[in-house]
Amino acid sequence: MYGHPVPYDTNVRNIQNRHVLKTVQHCEAVCEFTANYILTREDANRRKEQLRMLRDCADICTLTAKYMARHSRFAKSPASVCAKICEACGNHCLRHPDQQSQKCGQTCLQCARECREFAMSS
Template sequence: MHRDLAHLVTTIQDCEMVCEDMTTYVMRRSDFRSRIRQLELLRDCADICALTAKFIARDSHFARDIAKLCADICMACSRECAKFPDQQSQYCSEVCYNCAQECRRFAMERRDRFYSQD
């Protein structure tokens, strides 16, 4: 796997893990009922990140399509997390934003940019 591609997969997997951790954090908060939208997006983001990493790692024909969707969901999650002032939400917002940017870049790149031989 090309090193840029390996970096992308790691970025996506990190985002998945942060969103999973954040879901647990929010569920344990006393105000979790006011964060339902955040919880929904955190779960969506974690799930699409897991799927996207797999599609990219196995060189799926649909990897770029899934990466575009992943970018959209990560961006929505980033925006929702940014609404909350706690440090964990702000960090999650940043991680999701970075993942969205990387996925969007991958989705728009030529296929041979990442899959050519080193």
């Protein structure tokens, strides 16, 4: 009527789901970036556990994002697992003082909160 396109997805629930999807995708990217950053550090050999956690987190975020993006009826299951892994990864990253690990830790914990809410929603 006024020349403005109506978004295909005006449902509040779908808007919230898109927000969670973006959060999960962002977490995956930050974890991948952080893993690559750690590999350039002199102490990379002492941070193998952090590298494993980051890769696990990035992988579950990738899988979870795929289920969310296609509105799979099974999306809540990987989101629940994603929340657990992101929380573990975030807490582990926060133990390291470098700025990138701190940023990654905060990103992972935010993702864990949003995935947990998504998984528990009706």
